Amino acid sequence: MRPIRDVLVHLISSERYWIRHVVHGDPRKRLAPNTFPDLDAILNAWNPQRQATLAFVRGLSAEDQTSRRPFPWNREETASVEEIVWHVVTHEQYHRGQVFTRLALLGRRDLPDYDLLR
Numbered sequence: 001m002r003p004i005r006d007v008l009v010h011l012i013s014s015e016r017y018w019i020r021h022v023v024h025g026d027p028r029k030r031l032a033p034n035t036f037p038d039l040d041a042i043l044n045a046w047n048p049q050r051q052a053t054l055a056f057v058r059g060l061s062a063e064d065q066t067s068r069r070p071f072p073w074n075r076e077e078t079a080s081v082e083e084i085v086w087h088v089v090t091h092e093q094y095h096r097g098q099v100f101t102r103l104a105l106l107g108r109r110d111l112p113d114y115d116l117l118r
Helices: 004-023 039-058 062-066 081-105
Strands: 068-071 074-080
Touching (some): 004 068, 062 081
């Protein structure tokens, strides 16, 4: 299993890849987990990116949501911007479960419960 740091950096990279690179067409930027010495360094990179992503999503019109973007690995395949945003959200939730499980296995019992039915 990858260390928690690596999973968090992977999430930053994935969000950056899909939103900035695929949707906006910005150059792809790869992040190396070993350049982040601690959680504060990860959050310092992630928080401004997350704020930009949220501003982008909140500003999407119905037309923007349905506009399509080609996949970088196969320009003939596309996804709508809405599908890409949902992919980023579900991908993060998948990895959040991994992080919470690892923290629980390390003895953490003070983790927040995000079960919507409770």
